[in-house]
Amino acid sequence: MIAMLRNLLRPDLATPPAPEPPGEAPPAAASVEELTEQLREMATSRASFVCARHGTEAGSVKFLRRVSGTSELTIDSYVGRSWHSVRVPTDDATAGDRVAEGVQDALRTADAISLHLLNPEWTPFFCTSCALVYCDQCWAIAENDDPWPGTLRGICPEGHATVLTR
Structure with missing residues (x-):
């Protein structure tokens, strides 16, 4: 009944669309592997590190x-924002990027010690002496004149000094 009414009111909807002429086939859908690779390409990990004294x-x-190419690490801390490049190996002999895996693992658990062991510049908020x-x-x-002029020195609440880069 509904089909009959549709034919009477809108005959253009009653006829099926004509098939597309032969020629160029529509693009094939991406494979699961390609989609997975695209998602990995956009993988972003984040972590917040909390002050041991104030909870902020x-x-x-x-x-x-x-x-492929270079991954990026962005760090926001009391010294400002810094950007770092993390190179991705181009050969299969490395069995994946161990540094990138380490960074993601450290961020997953907000583990400042593991992140610091990968690169001390990535944890300006971390005191190695206190491990906090x-x-x-x-x-x-404070301005750090020795041994690297032009750098900053951070002094934690317990008096431990850390050299910071600008």
């Missing part, structure tokens, strides 16, 4: 992992 955010790290994370209210910043 001391810093955050965001990692944009790429399958401190926020901007805790750190005292």
Whole structure:
């Protein structure tokens, strides 16, 4: 009954569309492997690190992992924002990128020690002597004249000094 009414009111809807002429086939859907690779290309990991004394955010790290080329690490802390490149190996002999895997594991659990072991520049909020994370209210910043002029020195609440890059 509904089909008859549709034919009477809108005859253009009653006729099926004409098939497309032969020629170029529509593009094939991406394979599961290709889609998985595209998702890995856009994989982003993030973590916030909390001050041991105040419970406030001391810093955050965001990692944009790429399958090829260079991955990016963005660090926000009391010294400002910094960007770092993480190279991705191009040969199969490396069995995957161990540094990128380590960064993602450290961020998954907000493990400042593991992240620091990968690269000390990635954890300016972490005091190695205390093995604790401190926020901007805790750190005292001073100009560091020796041994690297032009760098900053962060001093944690316990008096431990850390050389920071600008």
